[in-house]
Amino acid sequence: MHLEEIQKLDEKYYMNTFGQRTPVCFTKGEGIVLTDTEGKIYRDFFAGIAVNSLGYGHPKMVRALQDQVAKITHVSNVYYSENQACLAQKLVENSCLDRIFFANTGAEANEGAIKLARKYFVEKDQPDRHEIITLKNSFHGRTLATVAATGQEKYQKPYRPLLEKFVHVEANDCKALRQAVTPNTAAIMVELIQGESGVLPLTQEYVDTIAELCQKEGILLIIDEVQTGIGRTGKLFAYEWYGIQPDIITLAKGLGGGIPIGAFLAKEKVAAAFHPGDHGTTFGGNPLSTRAGLVVMEELLENGLLQHAANVGEYFQKQLMELAERHTEIETVRGKGLMLGVVFQDEIAKDVGTALRGKGYLVGVVGTRVLRIVPPLVVMKTDVDGLIEALSAVLEERKQTA
Numbered sequence: 001m002h003l004e005e006i007q008k009l010d011e012k013y014y015m016n017t018f019g020q021r022t023p024v025c026f027t028k029g030e031g032i033v034l035t036d037t038e039g040k041i042y043r044d045f046f047a048g049i050a051v052n053s054l055g056y057g058h059p060k061m062v063r064a065l066q067d068q069v070a071k072i073t074h075v076s077n078v079y080y081s082e083n084q085a086c087l088a089q090k091l092v093e094n095s096c097l098d099r100i101f102f103a104n105t106g107a108e109a110n111e112g113a114i115k116l117a118r119k120y121f122v123e124k125d126q127p128d129r130h131e132i133i134t135l136k137n138s139f140h141g142r143t144l145a146t147v148a149a150t151g152q153e154k155y156q157k158p159y160r161p162l163l164e165k166f167v168h169v170e171a172n173d174c175k176a177l178r179q180a181v182t183p184n185t186a187a188i189m190v191e192l193i194q195g196e197s198g199v200l201p202l203t204q205e206y207v208d209t210i211a212e213l214c215q216k217e218g219i220l221l222i223i224d225e226v227q228t229g230i231g232r233t234g235k236l237f238a239y240e241w242y243g244i245q246p247d248i249i250t251l252a253k254g255l256g257g258g259i260p261i262g263a264f265l266a267k268e269k270v271a272a273a274f275h276p277g278d279h280g281t282t283f284g285g286n287p288l289s290t291r292a293g294l295v296v297m298e299e300l301l302e303n304g305l306l307q308h309a310a311n312v313g314e315y316f317q318k319q320l321m322e323l324a325e326r327h328t329e330i331e332t333v334r335g336k337g338l339m340l341g342v343v344f345q346d347e348i349a350k351d352v353g354t355a356l357r358g359k360g361y362l363v364g365v366v367g368t369r370v371l372r373i374v375p376p377l378v379v380m381k382t383d384v385d386g387l388i389e390a391l392s393a394v395l396e397e398r399k400q401t402a
């Protein structure tokens with residue numbers, strides 16, 4: 001089908017939640033290269049929002065999924081599942097957590113983490129401890145509880161009254177955090193690098209303060225690693241950069257390499273709060289999605305992808321910093337590993353993103369001033385050079401036409 005036909009169907013039948021989408025429809029991908037309906041090719045530095053960690057058509061992923069589809073895709077959590085058990089082991093043994101639960105999305109993983117935190121205090125006979133502190137400009141998902149957790153007016157406004165007991169504080173403001181803690185605080189839930197709001201890292205001092213407060217007051221520390229986890233920042237989990245030990249972490253995006261899967265992991269003493277029947281899922285942890293997760297984990301941990309992502313990420317940031325020296329329109333470059341934000345002085349992010357797409361490079365745009373760059377972890381240094389060159393050319397051309 002041609003793009004116009006697809007657009008017409010979408011306009012007529014799909015709920016208008018995405019508004020005017022970017023006028024492109026991809027039909028296939030290989031590595032980091034995508035082809036659209038009109039035959040144009042793009043190098044993808046967005047990866048379906050930090051999801052396609054192995055790029056497209058990764059031979060090992062393709063073979064594993066073909067094999068799994070032919071064998072069995074769904075059973076039920078009434079029964080045991082080999083892939084689920086093996087992926088559980090892989091994730092637990094490579095983290096500071098002891099037990100896992102598989103869901104299907106990031107929001108669902110966070111929802112489960114919130115339920116677990118509340119159940120933990122119910123078990124401790126402290127049912128009034130049900131407040132959860134989250135950050136302004138955070139993003140935790142689109143379900144009613146995770147919208148309430150998300151500290152952004154635009155997501156909350158249409159859904160008042162919100163689920164109660166979420167308290168939002170300014171990121172990187174230690175004093176505000178200390179003031180927000182009450183005897184009813186159950187958990188502090190944060191992204192270590194806020195993705196959706198423009199790749200904003202928390203400072204070490206702030207994270208240390210969170211960890212100290214949690215330790216002192218018996219508050220649970222929940223790290224939303226839906227975007228930062230699974231090698232995105234150059235370590236398996238972003239919490240490793242900060243030297244902290246969260247009580248719960250949540251995962252999704254990159255874990256399935258493009259197949260929907262979510263998960264939350266917890267320390268034994270916390271996980272023990274869930275008894276049979278307290279939580280559940282039909283699709284979560286099915287043989288297909290956990291097989292995809294196993295392939296991603298094997299690539300990361302056994303075939304050098306984690307080190308590769310760390311190396312290319314470091315190179316990438318250095319190249320962007322150099323570009324920023326030559327182009328003063330770039331105010332700053334931030335992020336870690338292959339989760340990078342380019343912040344402009346002026347509100348030009350959208351135009352720059354569109355111009356880059358014209359040159360065959362896909363990036364994310366956040367608000368008016370930030371490019372969000374989250375390529376597949378298999379991206380090569382030569383691909384990075386290509387993007388830097390294209391970005392440099394776009395900024396040059398803007399100067400000339402100004």
Ligand SMILES: *Cc1c(COP(=O)(O)O)cnc(C)c1O
Nearest residue numbers: 105106107139140141195226227
């Ligand atoms: C994307 C994201 C979510 C929501 O994930 P879905 O799979 O869209 O439900 C939650 N938290 C963070 C940090 C995210 O980046």
